[in-house]
Amino acid sequence: MTPRFTLDESAHNPDADMWFAQPEGFTTIPFRTLLNPSGSPGAEALREALAPVLDSLNDDLARQRFLAHLGQGQHLLAALAEVGTTRCAIGLHRDDISAPGKNGEAGGGFLFSLFTVSWRDITPTAPAVTAARAVAGAEGHTNIEYLELPCGPASFSETVRTPNADSGLPQEPVLQVFAHLPHPDGKRLVVLTLGTTAVRRRAEYRSLLHQIAENVSFEDPLLEMEALTKADGGSRPPRG
Structure with missing residues (x-):
């Protein structure tokens, strides 16, 4: 079966630094919208968008809880932004590998994950050297790999860590896989x-x-597709 893709509006951003395909099951968090400073047009737009949600809640306590959770989420997003994160998405997938549940249903419920894209400024060097340095001596990292991908050299690693007790996060082991x-x-x-x-x-x-x-x-694939289409004398490929 031919893969199907939906183009995000960011794919047409002339200032984009990279392009990638986000798998099904992931919902992108409106990162910048949630972090607009108070009093800005973006913050006002967010307030207007949330107004129907707040109005639908039954009492003041429920509204206060919602706003508290929203504030906590904004705090976490701000922390991610400080370390160079520019995109964040929540993954929700059915666990269809676990043992079957009642009446032959797929067991395991749902699996949650968090996908992020972060940028780091580095000392100018060859990409292959950068990929190797990224995982060299990384404390606690396992399953280290070095691969040549279509976009160039890349290294992979993973860790399993438990959040600090004072972080406010559940004390469960967290798997993090890095590219x-x-x-x-x-x-x-x-x-x-x-x-x-x-x-x-x-x-x-x-x-x-x-x-x-x-x-x-790291090069706009849409422009490449259009160039190939024109070279073949065909029509412009549909977008979306």
Whole structure:
């Protein structure tokens, strides 16, 4: 079966630094919208968008709880932004590998994950060297790999850690799988991270991140498609 893709509006951004395919089951968090400073047009638009949600809640306590959770989420997103994160998506997938449940239903319920894209400025060097350095001596990292992808050299690694007790997060082990992709300009490194508490599914999440990384491009693939179409004398490919 031919894969089907839906183009996000960001695919047409002339200032984009990379392009990739986000798998089904992931919902992108409106990162920048949630972090607009108070009093800005963006913050006002967010307030207007949330107004119907707040009005639908039954009492003041429910509204206060909702706003508290929203504030906590904004705090976490702000922390991610401080370390160079530019995209964040929540993954929700059915666990169809666990033992069947009642009446022959697929067992295991649902699996949650968090996918992020982060950028790091680096000392100018060859991409292959950057990919190797990204995992060299990384404390606690396992399953380290070095691969040549269509976008260039890349390194992969993973860790399993438990949040600090004072972090406010549940004290459950968290699997984090990383893909380190040097930008061809030799000055930047993009890090794709897939995190989940479903540590038992590490092989599946490792494979999923590999698939995302293999589709990364640092050159606009839409322009390449249009150029090939014109060269073949065909019509412009449909978008969306």
